[in-house]
Amino acid sequence: MTFLLDLNTLKMKIYEFARILGILLDNAIEASGECEEKIINITFRNDLKNNRQIFTIENTYKNKDVDTEKIFEKGISEKENHTGLGLWEVRKIIKKNNNANLFTSKSENFFSQQLELY
Numbered sequence: 568m569t570f571l572l573d574l575n576t577l578k579m580k581i582y583e584f585a586r587i588l589g590i591l592l593d594n595a596i597e598a599s600g601e602c603e604e605k606i607i608n609i610t611f612r613n614d615l616k617n618n619r620q621i622f623t624i625e626n627t628y629k630n631k632d633v634d635t636e637k638i639f640e641k642g643i644s645e646k647e648n649h650t651g652l653g654l655w656e657v658r659k660i661i662k663k664n665n666n667a668n669l670f671t672s673k674s675e676n677f678f679s680q681q682l683e684l685y
Contacts, residue, residue, distance in 0.1 A: 572611050576613075576620075577620070577684070578619075578620060578666055578667075578684040578685065579664055579666075579667060579684055583660050583664070586656070586657075586660065587657050587660055587661075587669075587682060588622070590653040590654065590656065590657050591624045591657070591680050591682075592607075592609075592624060593653070594653065594654070594680075595607045595624050595625075595626035595678075595680075596626075598626050598627070598628040598629070598678060599626040599627045599628065601628075601629045602627040602628065602629055604627050605627065606626060606627045606677075607624065607625070607626045607627075608623070608624070608625045608626070608677075609622075609623070609624050610622070610623040618685065619683050619684060619685045620683070620684045621681060621682070621683050622681070622682040622683075622684075623679060623680070623681045623682075624679070624680050625677040625678065625679040625680075626677060626678055627676060627677060627678075628673070628677070628678040630645060631673070631675075633645070633673065633678070635671045635672065635673060638654050638671075639654045639655055639657070639658045639671075640655065641655040642655075643655075657669065661682075664684075666684055666685040667682065667683065667684050667685070668682075668683045668685075669681070669682050669683075670683070
C-alpha cells in the first residue's frame with residue numbers, strides 16, 4: 568500500500584493525529600483478526616472542494632450487534648483484559664479540536680471510522 572500525505576498540511580497536531588490513527592488501526596486489526604476474511608481498507612484523501620482531509624479505516628468485524636455510540640464510553644471494551652480507554656480517548660481529542668469530526672458506521676460486512684479534519 569502506498570499513499571501520499573503531506574503532514575505539513577495536516578489540520579491537527581501530529582501527535583494527536585498519530586494517537587487517533589494508532590487506536591483506530593489497532594482496533595481494526597484486532598476486530599478483523601477474529602474474522603474469516605481479514606480485511607482492512609485505509610483511505611486518506613484531500614477533499615479540496617469542501618476544504619477538508621478525510622481518513623477512513625474500515626474493517627471486517629464479527630460482532631454485528633456492536634453499539635456505535637456505547638463503544639466511546641470510558642471503560643467499554645469488547646477485548647478481554649482491556650481498559651476500554653482507546654475510543655474514549657479518541658472522542659476526547661476530537662472534542663477539543665473544533666475542526667474535527669469522527670463518523671462511525673457499520674454495514675453487513677464492514678465497520679467504518681471516518682475522521683474528517685476541516
